[in-house]
Amino acid sequence: MILVTGATGTVGSEAVRLLSARHQPARALVRDPDRMTNRTDLADEIEIVTGDFDRPDTLDAALHGIDTVVLVSPAVPAQEIAVIDSAVRQGVSHIVKITSKASADSPVDRRRGQAAIEAHLAATGVAYTLLRSNAYLQNLLALAPVIRQTRGFVMSAGDGQVGMIDARDVAAAATAIATAPGGHAGRTYWLTGSALITYSDIAKELSATLGREIEYRKIRPDEHRAVMIKAGVPEPVASSNAQAFGLIADGDAAWLTGDVATLTGNAPRSLHTFTTEHAAVFA
Numbered sequence: 194m195i196l197v198t199g200a201t202g203t204v205g206s207e208a209v210r211l212l213s214a215r216h217q218p219a220r221a222l223v224r225d226p227d228r229m230t231n232r233t234d235l236a237d238e239i240e241i242v243t244g245d246f247d248r249p250d251t252l253d254a255a256l257h258g259i260d261t262v263v264l265v266s267p268a269v270p271a272q273e274i275a276v277i278d279s280a281v282r283q284g285v286s287h288i289v290k291i292t293s294k295a296s297a298d299s300p301v302d303r304r305r306g307q308a309a310i311e312a313h314l315a316a317t318g319v320a321y322t323l324l325r326s327n328a329y330l331q332n333l334l335a336l337a338p339v340i341r342q343t344r345g346f347v348m349s350a351g352d353g354q355v356g357m358i359d360a361r362d363v364a365a366a367a368t369a370i371a372t373a374p375g376g377h378a379g380r381t382y383w384l385t386g387s388a389l390i391t392y393s394d395i396a397k398e399l400s401a402t403l404g405r406e407i408e409y410r411k412i413r414p415d416e417h418r419a420v421m422i423k424a425g426v427p428e429p430v431a432s433s434n435a436q437a438f439g440l441i442a443d444g445d446a447a448w449l450t451g452d453v454a455t456l457t458g459n460a461p462r463s464l465h466t467f468t469t470e471h472a473a474v475f476a
């Protein structure tokens with residue numbers, strides 16, 4: 194039996210949908226089961242289980258009888274470590290961890306947090322696989338309101354290239370491993386889309402999709418941080434985002450691999466596919 198955490202989130206909801214389509218017995222961990230009442234599409238093999246990363250007793254109950262965990266969350270170290278510790282107590286045999294370009298000495302605090310979680314996971318002795326992804330195309334959805342209002346967006350990524358990946362392909366890779374974990378223990382995969390793109394490319398693609406000019410206005414990371422805070426983004430998140438976009442401008446996200454196709458048998462979705470499918474959100 195597979196358990197997917199963060200089952201109402203971007204990656205987790207797609208992972209549950211994919212497991213359901215395969216009629217694979219699985220549990221979807223959510224903190225609010227009401228959030229799943231609209232998932233009438235799910236097969237009978239999918240159980241909804243309530244659990245809170247901040248309440249280890251609920252995690253132990255949810256993880257009882259589970260063989261493999263797809264671990265995805267906002268990646269607050271104490272929370273993911275609580276899930277990992279519960280998985281160890283419940284005898285889980287494999288954990289597929291969704292992560293990023295983690296590094297203990299990264300200037301970006303959430304990457305240091307991911308490195309701390311990964312180190313904790315490695316120290317448990319449970320078999321695990323790391324899925325280190327490039328930036329998700331779904332992040333672009335956060336720009337939709339400003340694109341609708343101003344026919345453009347600001348960003349501090351300069352002309353930096355990004356191997357952006359559709360989060361649905363992250364979910365596809367995670368479920369491919371979770372349904373057949375043998376051979377993936379101890380492996381790290383670096384998940385990307387199939388092309389390096391800049392935010393100028395994104396503006397061009399959106400312009401073509403929407404049939405009107407969408408402008409990318411380049412700003413500095415400190416200006417971007419201020420814009421995000423003014424828009425209501427919590428200060429620590431705005432600081433981390435601005436740092437990450439500054440790194441992108443310097444080429445930090447300009448990496449591509451073929452790992453999605455290797456794991457799933459399918460080419461990753463493109464920016465064109467993403468903008469076309471989400472045109473109504475940006476229009």
Ligand SMILES: NC(=O)c1ccc[n+]([C@@H]2O[C@H](COP(=O)([O-])OP(=O)(O)OC[C@H]3O[C@@H](n4cnc5c(N)ncnc54)[C@H](OP(=O)(O)O)[C@@H]3O)[C@@H](O)[C@H]2O)c1
Nearest residue numbers: 199200201202203204224245246266268292293326328329
């Ligand atoms: N965005 C990127 O570009 C990017 C790139 C590389 C890696 N990543 C990694 O991807 C992961 C995030 O994945 P995502 O975008 O799918 O996340 P997400 O959409 O933000 O979803 C987070 C999930 O965690 C659940 N959750 C939050 N607090 C909880 C709690 N206390 N107890 C139980 N559940 C809780 C949320 O439930 P509710 O719906 O109830 O809030 C939601 O289902 C992180 O590890 C991140 O580092 C992201």
